[in-house]
Amino acid sequence: MVPDDCPVLTSIRIIGGKWKIPILYTLRNETLRFNELQKALPGVTQKMLTQQLRELEKDGLVIRKVFAQVPPKVEYTITPLARKLEPILNELCNWGSEYLKIVHGIEETDCSQSA
Numbered sequence: 001m002v003p004d005d006c007p008v009l010t011s012i013r014i015i016g017g018k019w020k021i022p023i024l025y026t027l028r029n030e031t032l033r034f035n036e037l038q039k040a041l042p043g044v045t046q047k048m049l050t051q052q053l054r055e056l057e058k059d060g061l062v063i064r065k066v067f068a069q070v071p072p073k074v075e076y077t078i079t080p081l082a083r084k085l086e087p088i089l090n091e092l093c094n095w096g097s098e099y100l101k102i103v104h105g106i107e108e109t110d111c112s113q114s115a
Helices: 007-015 020-027 034-040 046-058 086-104
Strands: 062-067 073-078
Touching: 007 020, 020 034, 020 046, 020 062, 020 073, 020 086, 034 046, 034 073, 046 062
Parallel strands: none
Antiparallel strands: 062 073
C-alpha cells in the first residue's frame, strides 16, 4: 500500500485534473485572461476551467490577478513553483508525440503549438 504522503501521489493529486496539465502548459509562456485561456483549450467548459483554475490557485500553482477596473479584468499566470514543472510538461509533450508516432502513425506533432 502506498502511504498518503507519497510524493508521486501528491503530485498526481495536485496536477491530475483533466484540464490542469493543459492549463499549466498553456500558461508556461504567457499570462492570459480567462477568455484567452478558454480559447486556447478547445473543449473546456467555463465551469470546468473556473474549477480547475481555483484548485491550481489553492495549491499555489497559479496566480489570479484582479484589476480594479470596469469591465473587470482578471489575468492568470503560473507561480515559480509551477514553473518547476516546465521540464516535466515538455517531456510529457515529447512522450505524447512519440506515442502518437509509434502507436497511431502520426508523424507531424509540434509541442510548441500545443495547448
